[in-house]
Structure formats: structure tokens, C-alpha cells
Amino acid sequence: MDQAAGLRKLREDTPVVRTVPKKTSARIIAITSGKGGVGKTTFAVNLAISLAKERQKVLVLDGDLGLANINVILGIIPKYTLYHVIRGNKSLREIILQTTEGIDIVPGANGYAQLADLDSLSRESLIREFSELEEYDFIIIDTGAGISVNVISLVLAADEGIIVTTPEPTSITDSYGLIKSITQRNKDFPLSVVINKAKDELEGKKVAKRVIDISQKFLNVQPNELGIIYKDEDVEKSILAQKPFMTINSRSKASECMIKICNTLLHSQEVEKSDETIGLGGYLRKFFNLSDANKVTKI
Numbered sequence: 646m647d648q649a650a651g652l653r654k655l656r657e658d659t660p661v662v663r664t665v666p667k668k669t670s671a672r673i674i675a676i677t678s679g680k681g682g683v684g685k686t687t688f689a690v691n692l693a694i695s696l697a698k699e700r701q702k703v704l705v706l707d708g709d710l711g712l713a714n715i716n717v718i719l720g721i722i723p724k725y726t727l728y729h730v731i732r733g734n735k736s737l738r739e740i741i742l743q744t745t746e747g748i749d750i751v752p753g754a755n756g757y758a759q760l761a762d763l764d765s766l767s768r769e770s771l772i773r774e775f776s777e778l779e780e781y782d783f784i785i786i787d788t789g790a791g792i793s794v795n796v797i798s799l800v801l802a803a804d805e806g807i808i809v810t811t812p813e814p815t816s817i818t819d820s821y822g823l824i825k826s827i828t829q830r831n832k833d834f835p836l837s838v839v840i841n842k843a844k845d846e847l848e849g850k851k852v853a854k855r856v857i858d859i860s861q862k863f864l865n866v867q868p869n870e871l872g873i874i875y876k877d878e879d880v881e882k883s884i885l886a887q888k889p890f891m892t893i894n895s896r897s898k899a900s901e902c903m904i905k906i907c908n909t910l911l912h913s914q915e916v917e918k919s920d921e922t923i924g925l926g927g928y929l930r931k932f933f934n935l936s937d938a939n940k941v942t943k944i
């Protein structure tokens with residue numbers, strides 16, 4: 646064996662020791678709105694798909710207490726939901742749906758309404774189960790609309806919140822009301838706004854400026870403008886087809902807006918977290934504490 650061949654052999658025989666960088670915990674983002682029907686669920690699912698296309702491992706939690714919308718948008722019918730986990734019939738891992746879009750879903754049903762009423766023993770066991778989900782880069786929580794104790798707690802327990810608003814005046818005022826409710830409880834909570842169903846860039850920018858200006862003027866907080874999504878027929882068609890618009894056509898008007906938002910999000914600085922709030926277990930613990938506290942103070 647010549648020297649080069651010997652070296653090659655040595656290299657082949659030597660086990661490769663890779664230093665795996667320690668995975669920082671998932672970025673937990675709550676998607677919410679003041680007014681209903683503005684496009685939260687559509688946004689949450691399609692944002693998750695955009696992130697997955699960028700090789701991010703994403704879990705979407707259906708935190709909506711109404712209809713289980715995420716399933717409808719994806720055209721899937723879950724057999725088990727968080728309800729079964731709360732009842733102790735299934736483990737959290739058993740109910741997670743892996744979709745062909747490359748994102749994972751925790752079907753919600755009415756689970757979150759009942760979460761807040763669990764006794765401390767069940768809470769702890771659920772926190773343990775949530776803590777085990779360590780493989781995700783992003784966790785997207787789709788909440789219901791409005792300023793109920795549940796929604797506010799689901800948002801404030803996250804690392805950051807995205808408020809979806811449309812150009813409708815009622816949507817703008819309801820967004821303001823929601824920003825007020827959130828920041829009254831935590832003035833420094835990181836909030837962004839996304840303007841959905843905008844006619845064009847100009848309208849979107851105007852609405853974003855309006856929401857940010859009134860927040861600054863009356864609440865002394867400044868939500869960040871994350872982006873604009875155009876009103877697009879393709880989105881409506883995708884809902885009917887029960888296939889996310891990012892899957893049907895990644896070059897539609899709405900998809901291009903979504904890709905831009907996804908990139909902005911990926912390049913934005915992740916907020917610093919304290920140890921106790923890290924990961925999904927920390928999220929759930931914080932949710933319990935907040936919903937207990939908010940129940941007492943009444944929203």
C-alpha cells in the first residue's frame with residue numbers, strides 16, 4: 646500500500662466525530678386577531694408550509710376553540726385530538742398528524758378550553774409530554790379571535806405574537822383592542838402585524854401604519870410590520886379545494902407575499918427567553934399560570 650492509499654484507509658477507518666451544535670429551543674409564535682374570519686388559520690398553515698420549504702421543522706397547534714379549522718384547510722380528518730390526551734386516552738405523540746406538506750399538526754378540538762381547568766397533577770403530566778417534543782424549530786399556534794382569557798393566555802405564553810388584520814375598519818379597531826389587552830399585561834411582549842386581504846401594496850402599507858400609529862399614540866407600544874398578503878382568488882379556491890395555497894401554486898400572488906414574510910421572519914432576531922419558558926413544556930406551564938392569573942383579574 647502506498648502512502649496515499651494508507652492515509653485514505655486510515656481516514657476511512659477513523660470514525661467521524663461531528664460536534665452537533667446544541668439545538669436551541671423552538672421559536673413559539675402565536676397567530677391571533679381581534680376580529681374573526683380575517684385569515685389567521687389560512688396564514689398559520691401556509692406560513693408553516695413556507696417555513697418547512699426552508700428546511701425548518703414545524704409543528705402547528707390548533708388552539709382555536711371553534712371549529713377545528715386547520716384540518717379543514719388541509720383536508721384531513723383527525724381521529725384523535727388534544728381532548729384524548731387530556732382524558733388520558735392517548736399520548737401527545739400519538740395524536741400528532743404528519744402531513745404530506747411536511748408540517749406536523751396537533752389537532753385541537755376543544756382541548757384548550759379544558760386545559761385551563763385541569764388539576765395540578767394532570768397539568769404536570771401534560772407539561773412533561775409537551776416537554777418531550779424537542780425536535781421542532783418553529784411552533785405555530787393558531788388561536789381563536791378576540792380578547793378572551795384563553796386567547797390572551799395562548800398568546801402571552803408564546804415567545805412572540807402575530808396579529809392578522811384586514812383593511813376593514815372593524816378589523817383595525819379590533820386589532821387595536823387586542824394589542825391593548827396583550828400589552829396591558831406585558832408591555833414588552835413582541836408583537837408583529839400582518840395585513841391580509843390587501844388590495845395592493847399601498848393599501849396594505851396604509852393599514853399597517855394605521856395600526857402601528859394608534860398603538861404608539863395611545864398605548865406607547867410599537868408593533869412591528871411583518872408584511873402584507875394580497876387578496877387573492879387563489880386563496881379562496883384553495884380553501885374550497887382543501888389544499889393550502891402554498892401547495893397548490895407557490896407562485897401565486899398570495900404565495901409570493903407569504904415567501905417574503907417567511908424570509909423576514911427567518912431573518913428577524915429571535916427574542917431571548919428565560920429558562921423557564923423554553924420549549925413547549927415551558928409554553929404550557931406559562932399558559933396555565935397566565936390563565937389562572939387572568940381568570941382572577943377577568944379580561
Ligand SMILES: Nc1ncnc2c1ncn2[C@@H]1O[C@H](COP(=O)(O)OP(=O)(O)OP(=O)(O)O)[C@@H](O)[C@H]1O
Nearest residue numbers: 681682683684685686687842875876877880881884
Ligand atoms: N389573502 C386572502 N385572499 C382572499 N381570501 C382570503 C385570504 N386570506 C383568507 N381568505 C379567506 O378568508 C376566509 C377566512 O379565513 P380563515 O378561516 O383563515 O380565517 P380565521 O381568521 O382563521 O377565522 P376564525 O376567526 O373563524 O378562526 C377563508 O374563507 C379564506 O378563503
Ligand SMILES: [Mg+2]
Nearest residue numbers: 685686709714
Ligand atoms: Mg381560524
